[in-house]
Amino acid sequence: MQPLTRQQSRTSIFSWWSDRNPGLHGPTINLHAATKPLLRFMYHRQAAGFIEKNRGEALSNELLQVLSSYLGYKYVSPSTNLIVLQELDEKLRSSEESRRVMVDDPVGLQLVVEMLESPFPEVRHLTCTILGHLVADESTVFAALLNFGMKLLLLICDDDDKVAEEANRAFSEGIRFPSVVQAFRDTTLLDGILELLESSRPSVRVQACTILGQFAIDTSIASTVVQKFGMKLLLLICDKDDKVAEKATWAFSEAVRFHFPSVVQAFIDTTLLDGVVDLLESSRPSVRVQACMILGQTVVDTSTASTVVRKFGMKLLLLICDRDDNVAEKATWAFSEAVRFLSVVQAFRDTTLLDGILELLESSRPFVRAQACTILGHFMADTSTASTVIQKFGMKLLLLICDKDDKVAEKATWAFSVAVRFPSGAQAFIDAQLFERVAELLKSSHPVVRAQACMILGHFMVDTSIMSTVIQKFGMKLLLLICDKDDKVAEKAMRAFSAAVRFPSGAQAFIDAQLFESVAEQLESLHPFVRAQACMILGHFMVDTSIISTVVEKFGMKLFLLICDKDDKVAEKAIWTLCVAVSSPGGAQAFTNAKLFDPVSKLLRSPRPFVRRQTCILLGEMVVDKFTASTIVQNFGMKLLHLIRDKDDKVAEKAMWTFSAAVRFPSGTQAFIDAKLLGSVSELLESSRAFVRTQAFTILDHLAAEKSAVFATLLDFGIKLVHPIWRTQCTLDRSDEDDKIVAKALWTLCVAVRPLSGAQAFVDAKLLERVSELLDSPRPFIRGQVCTILGHLAIDKITVSTIVQNFGMKLLHLICDENDDVAGAALWSLWEAVRSPSGAQAFIDAKLLDRVSELLDSPYPIVSMQACTILGNLAIDKITASTALSNFGVKLVHLICDHEDNGVVNKAMWAFSEAVRSPGRAQAFLDAKLLDSVPELLESPRTFAKTQACRLVGRLASHRQIPAVPQAILESRIYVQLVNLLLDEDSYVIHAAVYALTEISRPFSGRKAVIDARALDRVPRLLGSERMIRDRGNELLESLFRHGFVPTNMYPSGSQPH
Structure with a gap:
């Protein structure tokens, strides 16, 4: 329905008033003026009602037709436009289909686009947001920009900043997609950007540069951007507004960056390079910086590098001398980018640029000299140019190593070190007769110069072909510099020396140069630092296995004497050298041979x-x-x-x-x-110093850990180990050292009884009597450790019976200990004891079951849990299982059904289940008549109890080889309860019940009984359940109809297996 379609109105009952006033000419109010506000109000109310009625629905053609019609009517208020636009914004934001509907409806889209011309900023802003949704979608962006791209561009110049920002955001969202490039080519949008670049408003120019920069990322349009906008961008780099200049530079950089060589070629083929020349000559430092950055980015291959060097090389060299450090730094970077390519070397030779670098090296400004060294360093990195640079600039660089400015010296040294890494560079260094100059540097009065010279020699040491020459020529001087008063010089000299002796050829060259005598003299120097450094030199030689014997034989005794040196640093270095020697292969043998x-x-x-x-x-x-x-x-x-x-x-x-x-x-x-050193250990144990006694126990730890020595250790020291524990257990005034000794003694006993021979030795040494007293110690730590010792003894089949008979009752009492660690250790000991058949039988013979019964009735859940754990271990053995189950089976059932603590219930169920895990234990389970208790568990209100009871029946039924098992299950009619449990609400109970029924139905008699219990009536429910139960249900069906036909109506629709 169109808005405000005229409807037939009712006849007014007040029309008699006008009929009775015929003398009144014309209306008493301006009806035309009164109608407009009324229309706006009625349109607004109607639009709001329509929106509310269709809220939440996706945008359809009908909805768009109605909503957009409000926008095109002149008597609609701005507030009505806003609520309509807000509704469109909501629908377009959340639905891709809605965005397609909008683009496919030219009338509705045009009505929305016309809102961009609204005099109200809020309307224009919201319209930009709506159109931004269309531009941000790759499926609609092309059609959208073709339709209203130019209008969005014009709004970037809007007087309202928020509108301009939103228009720019909407536009930027679209130009991310490749299809937009084609849209720009097919329209006049590029001309629109050109107008923006010429705007008088800085913010508009910034936005235009941003858009161009985003376009330049695409290789297919980057060339167009450079050709059409390059000169404009270059001019904007000189813009008075820094933000404009920055964005213009960024846009230009995006176009000519190294990813796009074709774009760079387009840049070079135009007259834009002349524009860069103007930028380089600008009076503004920031402009010169940007120009250098552009040149650096245009260097993408050998052809562009040569062009940049030939056209701008001299200007860049001049800019390296610029007063502004940022300009100089960027000029150096651009130059360095160019000299990475081999073709640039030829460009340098063909021009006078090398002479320009020579002038830079002689500059009075340290920064310029450092930058010149950096450029030469880049030349040095290429093997083909390294020799040329060394011949032309080698002497200058060596002089700069002595420069007063540390950065200049550092850069000069770096440039040299880059060159001498290659064999050709090192050879050029020798051919240029620069070694004599290095010898002079080593004699310099400035420590920095001497250190830099040592660094250069260190780089030479890496090349094995000239290493011997360097050592013969400079070895003695390096040895002297290792003892230099300046620590940095000594460090650099030592590093150069270390680089040489790492190689066998270097060590041999050192010997051939007869430098060992000088080291021997340095070992006897009056200066402690010299002696320490001499030890360091020998330490580096100790790594070479081929000469270690020679070094140990020649210097071993002197090094031993230096251990007694008055200066601790000398002694430390001497011991370090000897340690390096003895830890190297063959070093210990060399010590033995040298006596x-x-x-x-x-x-x-x-x-x-x-x-x-x-x-x-x-x-x-x-x-x-x-x-x-x-x-x-x-x-x-x-x-x-x-x-x-x-x-x-x-x-x-x-x-x-x-x-x-x-x-x-x-x-x-x-x-x-x-x-026969055991006697000395005995003396240590009796020392008055707690530290000594502690160390003695540490020795015994090591001896007790060795099987061959444990027997003798326990026989000789058993009582002495127990004595300090027994002596301190009742002492109130104890020191920390006493506690350490007790801990060491207990730990030693624990280590000793772990091997089987240690357990027997423990018994033979008659230590069990003393240990029994320690179980009553008031100190929890001692009680816990003694329990641990007894647990290790219980692992041995020979000693387990003795442990159970002598300590079983005490351990059962300690399970209730207030200290959790003690209770845990006591339980672990009993658990180790009753795991073996002999230990379990000894437990019963010692009549300890009565104590277990008391523990089961304990009011403390943790105690009842420990008792259940013991019973579970007794139930593991088929011999003791019958006794344990006959005495405690009913109690376990009561605990499972009635106990409030879930931990006790779990442990009791575990002990109960252990009885049916093997055929022998299953027979004991039946003999104890515990099957009669299972129905009670199956009726328990606890899900866990029912689940475990079902699994117990399943395990019991799996022992079909025992004839009494199937018969007992059938007589108990447990299967009827299991069939009823198939209707249980808990999936785990159902799963366990199906498992039990499957095992029962495997023999024929069981199969018939389960079918008679109407299990088949429950099967369709199982097959319609979750996968876990459905798989079990299929297994049950296979078991029930193993030799028969499976009715197809058992399976719900779509669930019948193939």
Whole structure:
């Protein structure tokens, strides 16, 4: 219906008034003026009602026709336009189909587009938003821009900033798509952008540049952008407004960036390069910066690089000297981009640019000199140009290494280091006779210069072909510089030296140059720093296995003497060098061959704690295999044991570390026993120092962990291990050290009883009596650890019966311990005991079941859970299962049905289920007449209990090889309850019930009983359920009709299997 279609009105009852006033000429009010507001109100009310009635529906042709008609009527108020546009905005935003409807209706679309000319900013803004939805959709963007693209462009110049911003956003949304490029070519939109670029408003020019930049991303139109707008953009780079200049540069950069070589060629083929020349000569630094950036981006291949260098090379070199550092930096970057290509080298040769670089190197400004070095460094990176650059600029660069400005020196050194990485560059360096200049630099009075010279030599050391020459010429000077007073010089010299001796050829060249004598002299220097550096040099030689024997034989004794040096740094470096030697392949053997063990013994007796500690570290590093382990224990075992009692804790700690490293190997442990050192450990245990006693227990830990030594360890030290625990358990005034000793002793006992031989040795040493007393300790930690020890003893078949008989009752009491860790350890011990048949039988013989019965009745859920766990383990063994189930089966059922705690219910059900997991236990289950309790579980209100009861019946029925099982199940008529459970609301219960019925129906008698229980009536419901139950239902059908026909009406529509 069209808006306000005229309808027949009713006759007014008040018309008599005008009939009775014939003298009144004309209306008393302006009816035309009164009609317009009334029409606007009525249109608004009608439009609002129509929108409310159709809210939520997708836009259709009919809806669009009605809604758009309001926009085209002149007596509609702006508020009515807004609610109509808001409704269209809502529908177009959420539906792609609605956007297609809008584009396909030219009349409706045109009425919306006309709203762009509304005098009200709110209407124009909302219209831009609506049209933006059409532009943002790839399926409608082409048609949309063809229709109203120019109008959107014009609105970017709108006086209202919000409207202009929304128009720009809508336009930007569209130009993301490739199809838009064709739309621009087919229309006059590009001309519209040209008008925007010439706008007097900076914000408009910024938006125009932004649009062009987004277009330039597409390779198919980038060339057009450069040709049509290039000069305009170049002019805008000089714009007074910085934002305009920035956006213009960005747009230009997007067009000529290295992704599009064809666009760059279009740039070069036009007269735009002349425009860049003008930019480079601009008085504004920001413009010169942008021009340099454009040139850098145009360098995409060899042809463009040569063009840029020939046309702009000299200007760029001049700009490197620009007063503005940003300009100079960008000019250097553009130049560096060009010199990456080989063709540019020829361009440099054909011009006077090399002379220009020479002038830059001689500039009075440090920044310019640094930039010139950077450019040369890029030339050096190419093997074909490195030799040319070195010949022409080598001497200048070497002089700049001595520059007062650190950055210049650093850049010059970097340029040199780039060159000498290649063999051709290194050879050119030699051919240019620059080595003599390097020798002068090494003698410079400036530490920075000496350090840079060392860096250059370090780069030469990488090339094995000239390494020997460098070492022969500069080896002695480097050795002297390693001892330089300046730390940086010494560091760089050492790094250069290290680079050489990493290679076998370098080490050999060092020997051939007879430099070892100089190292020997440095080891005897009066200056501690020199001695320390000499040790470092030898340390680097120790890595080479081919000369390690020579180095150890020549310098080993001197290094040992330096361990006693008064200066700690020298001693540390000496010990580091020796440690590097003994940890290298063949190093320990070289020590043995050089007979250097005698100095070690003397060092261990040194009066200086530092020396004793460092010697222990050296011995620890020597323990690398079973041979060195036994050698260390045989030669130094007693001395190390004495050092464990050293007054200096750090010495004792390092001695302990060395000893531990040795006895980790079986050969070291055996050597310990053969050397009869156990007596010394006994003395350590009786020391008055808690630290020493703790270390003694650590040694015993290592011995107890070795099967061959555990027996002797427990026999000799068993009582001594228990004694400190027993002594401190009742002591109220205990120190932290006492607690550490107790912990160490308990840990040692735990380690000892893990191997089977350790368990037997524990019993033979008569330690069980002392352990029994510890179970009554007031300290939870001791009780818990003792329970752990008993658990390890219970793993052994030989000792398990003894453990159960002697400690079973105490462990059962400890399950109720207030401390959770103690209760857990006691339960674990009992669990380990009753896992084996002999342990389970011993548990019953010890009449401990009565105590378990008390635990089951405990008011504490955790205690009842532990009791259920024990019963479950007893039920695992078929011999003890009958006894356990006959005594506690009914109690377990009551716990499952009545207990409030879910944890207790779960554990009780687990113990109950363990009884039917094997045929032997299933027979015990029947003998205990526990099948009579299952119906009660199946009727439990708890889902978990019903589910587990069904699974229990299923497992029991699976033992069909026992004739009594099927018969007992059929006599109990449990299958009837299972069939009823197929109607249960819980899917897990249904699944478990189907499983149980499937197992029952496998023998013929069971199959017949299940069918007679009307199980088939429930099957259609199963087959219509979720997949898990449907699969089980199919298995049940296969079992029921294994030898017969499956009725097709059992399957719901579409669910019958193929």
